[in-house]
Amino acid sequence: MSGTTTATDPSQLRQRTPGGSTEVTVTDEGRKTDKLLDSHTRWEFGGPWGVTAMMVGFPMLMYYLWICLWFYDGQLVFPTSIGGIKPFLNQMWAHVRDDASPNLYAWKVYSGLIFYELFLAWVMPGYMQEGLPVPSLGYKTLMYKCNALFSVYFTLATAAVLHYYHIFRLTEIIDNYGHIMSVAMIWGFAVSFGTYFWAVARGEQMRMSGNFIYDVFMGAALNPRIGPVDLKMWAEVRIPWVIVFFLAVSGACKQYEQYGAVTPNMAFMCLATWLYLNACCKGEECIPQTWDMFHEKWGFMVIFWNFAGVPFTYVYSVVYMASHEPEKYQFSTRSYIALFATLLTAYYIWDTSMSQKSRFKMQTQGIYSYRWTFPQLPWGTVKNPTYIQTAHGNRLLTNGWWQFSRKPNYVADWTMSFTWGLVVGAASPIPYFYSVFFITVLIHRTTRDFERCALKYGKDWERYCEIVRWKFIPGIY
Template sequence: MSASSTAVANGTLHQRHTASKPEFTVTDEGRKTDQKLDEHLSYEFGGPWGVAAMMTGFPMLMYYLWICLWFYDGQIVYPTSVADILPFLERMWGHVRDDASPNLYAWKVYTGLIVYQLFLAWIMPGYMQEGLPVPSLGYKTLMYNCNALYCIYTTMATAAALHYYHIFRLTEIIDNYGHIMSVAMIYGFAVSFGMYFWTVARGEQMRMSGNFLYDVFMGAALNPRIGTIDLKMWAEVRIPWVIVFFLAVSGACKQYEQYGTVTPNMAFMVLATWFYLNACGKGEECIPQTWDMFHEKWGFMVIFWNFAGVPFTYVYSVVYMASHDPSKYEFSTPGYIALYTTLCTAYYIWDTSMSQKSRFKMQTAGNYQVRWTFPQLPWGTVENPEFIQTAHGNRLLTSGWWRFSRKPNYVADWTQSFTWGLVVGTASPIPYFYSVFFITVLVHRTTRDFERCAVKYGKDWDRYCEVVRWKFIPYVY
């Protein structure tokens, strides 16, 4: 028996040396299961009525929370009587009409970002990463040009130069938040509907329900591309997290101009958003291994969220701090130490757990190579990983962080989101929207994922759940 690997029956633990040959092969049983999973079997998100409610309700919620933050001291406002409902709605509409109109300036700023990010993605050199075999493409693998890191830091250098020479002051981003948000929403709707019609016209749609609105929401295309640019991966990294980071930088610049200093709270948000943006760039080769790339279609659910939802709901703490006196949310020194320590610890677990799983998939496929991008953290790769070999042909990792929890990355990711609200303390409840909304999304996504895995792996999934008992937090849940 080889010292580097142990061959035992399906559904039991295996140990494999990282240098051994790839052994991933989809079995006939696996192909039948994949074909079933690649069909529309049932409605999600409440079906057509549920997605219609989300497509109309969420943009209105975004406007409402921004208005509360910017114009009502960060407090939740509402009509106090039946007679006040109409005047209240008129006030809300007045803020949207006057302070969030999609004016020409906002169109220039947002469109400029989109065009520049597409241009950089087209010309920048990158690391070519092979994705996972896609069942709907006959198990063909797609190549991804991972050049986000070059694009991100070129964007940073460009923004710094524009700010320094007073061509485009970074404070203008936060000052025009409402206007730019409206343009982002229009882009979200336009790209979603446009991509649906384009895909259907080309006959490339898949897993369709037959209900127009539901199919626009879930998407019709799986891997839309412009040349070498995979639009789904491009939009996941280059738009939301770039905007999130520059909103934090804009808030810091505005604070510096007003008070001559940047508070530890605002500096925290610059660091936190840089963590996320840089992680997306430095580990971009891991993204093709994720469910988002492999299975999720590019529809309104993903498109609107990337173009408008993420950048304009995740950093409410920045919006609050940019418009309020620092004395409202100051912490003690021990408080700041605890806040920064929690963020860094959660980031470390999130970064390394994501890296472990993605690199394990690349090891299994035989296309893993070390990509030296900053920062490469200890324990980012599991050596001699243990796993469960499934009858489907896939392997389920049971080493590293994935030995203790089925979703360690979700726990760490949510903890980071909570600190993004905690940074303003009790000054306003609205910055906590991110963490409240996010945990709802993660629980729902986990349910979808586990249901799919139960169908895909059958008894092997039961065995996996016996080995990795805890869904989220070890010994808790």
């Protein structure tokens, strides 16, 4: 399969600006579609009413699921099971008020992590990576300081010292889950609204709808920065996945203190969360090539999810195991082998498919440079890849994992999410929330992405879909 060239090679259309960034010239056709894509043309997520419902409803759902996990044996409770709607609401509120109040301790723990991670992102040495050309900036590219690997492992070392000397015991994280979650939610709302007003005051808003709450949800600014720190990329790695990993470690420490050992299930979650965190750090230079950096604005949808949604809904299995006897979720040796094997296989496909796509974009820009970090997996870079050259000026990869489906990374990512619930078996349905919610997000995001690509690439997209037939799973869908 060979790439079909229908437009000038974009690597030949690059020129350096005085500031050192790269400005890319695209075809006239590409400029027209980019201008359309870079403007507000329709409501998403149900418009203002839909995003309002999500902004109100999701925090309530987070409280409800946590209460069911911690206080109702991991089972879903309903008004009919506890005497009617009024007693139900009274009990829910009592748990939020007493067990999830945003107390001073939670403020110190959560805010301390935020400011520490921001400080490390500012001062730690890093790898400077050039991002994709941004249409709203006249196709200039931005430079990103990639120092997550140094920052995160320095954070882990700091936490180990604090735990060893009993200054801050890691078990306290899971014990104060509700309180810290409330503080995280407040941070999510505050940063979302604060960033919106800051962007508008500075005239940096873009792709606005004119509806206040919708624009807060979708965001106003594309790449807000503090000094050398790109806040959107910083928040995507340094906050959610660090907390997710610490919650798993906290659960393991709690089990060790209670039983003198850590269950294979909890060890599985420590491995799973470390794999994800480490992958984000070791491949941080690939993040500037993603849709999140290139197109998605920094609004409530992204901010709240990074500050509160991901860390406090993805590890419900850890919360369940930390609050229940191991006998409730023990497996056979064969089941454990199958579980670990599924995780590692899915991780390999996810890691290498993400790497292939991002490095292909860097190769197209002429900025790819191999950076060794652990673990670098075989087939992480496709040599002499096949692709479709579009009239827009971009290239569509048709090699590596991307020859089998248009979203191989999503399939692998979702499979990992499913194992995060499967680790407790049938003991509780709530840990499966991550995979159920995640597949909904992925399908919705795929629809948005494919619609955008169809508009952006036209007949070239149709030809791409003929070559890469399957959306997700080859031969199935």
